[in-house]
Amino acid sequence: MSETRQPLVVGNWKMHGSHAVNEQLLEALKAAGPLPAEAAVCVPFPYLAQAAERLARSPIGWGAQDVSVHAQGAYTGEVSAAMLADFGSRYVIVGHSERRQYHGETDQLVADKAKVALAKGITPIVCVGETLAQREAGETEAVVKRQLSAVIHTLGPCVGEMVVAYEPVWAIGTGLTATPEQAQAVHALLRAQLAAASPRAGQMRLLYGGSVKPDNAKVLFAQADIDGGLIGGAALKAEDFLAICRAAA
Numbered sequence: 001m002s003e004t005r006q007p008l009v010v011g012n013w014k015m016h017g018s019h020a021v022n023e024q025l026l027e028a029l030k031a032a033g034p035l036p037a038e039a040a041v042c043v044p045f046p047y048l049a050q051a052a053e054r055l056a057r058s059p060i061g062w063g064a065q066d067v068s069v070h071a072q073g074a075y076t077g078e079v080s081a082a083m084l085a086d087f088g089s090r091y092v093i094v095g096h097s098e099r100r101q102y103h104g105e106t107d108q109l110v111a112d113k114a115k116v117a118l119a120k121g122i123t124p125i126v127c128v129g130e131t132l133a134q135r136e137a138g139e140t141e142a143v144v145k146r147q148l149s150a151v152i153h154t155l156g157p158c159v160g161e162m163v164v165a166y167e168p169v170w171a172i173g174t175g176l177t178a179t180p181e182q183a184q185a186v187h188a189l190l191r192a193q194l195a196a197a198s199p200r201a202g203q204m205r206l207l208y209g210g211s212v213k214p215d216n217a218k219v220l221f222a223q224a225d226i227d228g229g230l231i232g233g234a235a236l237k238a239e240d241f242l243a244i245c246r247a248a249a
C-alpha cells in the first residue's frame, strides 16, 4: 500500500445470495461506519437494484461481475454498460478467471469489456492471473503480461482509469493464498508494465485476490504495490468483509 493511493476492497459475491440473505449482509455493511478503505460489492445482476437501494447514502459502492461489449440489441442474456450505469454501478469486474475459463473469454474480449465500461463512467476491475500449471512452468510473468497488454492497447490513454486485480487461479476458493512476496512480485511487474503505458500508473490501484481472509489481509495489503483486495468467499460474511476492509488501515 502507498500513502498516495486510497486502498480499495471489493467483494465479488459470484453466484451467491438471495433477497433475504443480501438484505442482512447489505444492512450490516451499511451499519459499519467509516472504513479505512474504499469498499464496494459486485453482486449478481438481479440484485443490483437491491444493492443500489440499500447502499444509497452509504460510502460503499456497488457494481456487477460482467458486462456485454454490445451497446444494445438482439443479444439474449447480455447486460450492457448503460444498464449497469442506470443502476448507479461504480465498478464492474471484467475478465475474472471463472469467465475466462467457463465462458471462453479472450484477452481481447476482456479488453473490449473494460473499454465499454469506462465509456459509461464505470470503473472496470480487470482480472489477470496464472493457473497452477502456468506458474509451475515458469510462465506467470508472460501470462499476466499478455493479459494486461491487451487491455493497455485497447484502452490507450484511458488505461490509468481502470483497477487491476491479480488473482492467481490456483489461489481462488482453494484456501491457498499467494505469499505476500509472490503477490508483491507480480504486482510490481504489473505496475512497471502500466508505467510504460500511463503517467497515472503510480496512482492506479492494484488489488490482490485469492483466498483473502481477515487473518492474511493485513500482511498482503502491507506490500508496496498491493492496494487492497478482490474478495470472494469472505465477502459473503459482513464481519469478515469488514475485517478485511479494516486491515487496510
Ligand SMILES: O=C(CO)COP(=O)(O)O
Binding pocket: 012, 096, 167, 171, 172, 173, 174, 175, 209, 210, 211, 212, 230, 231, 232, 233, 234
Ligand atoms: O475470485 C475471487 C475474487 O474475485 C477470490 O475468491 P476467494 O476469495 O473465494 O478465493
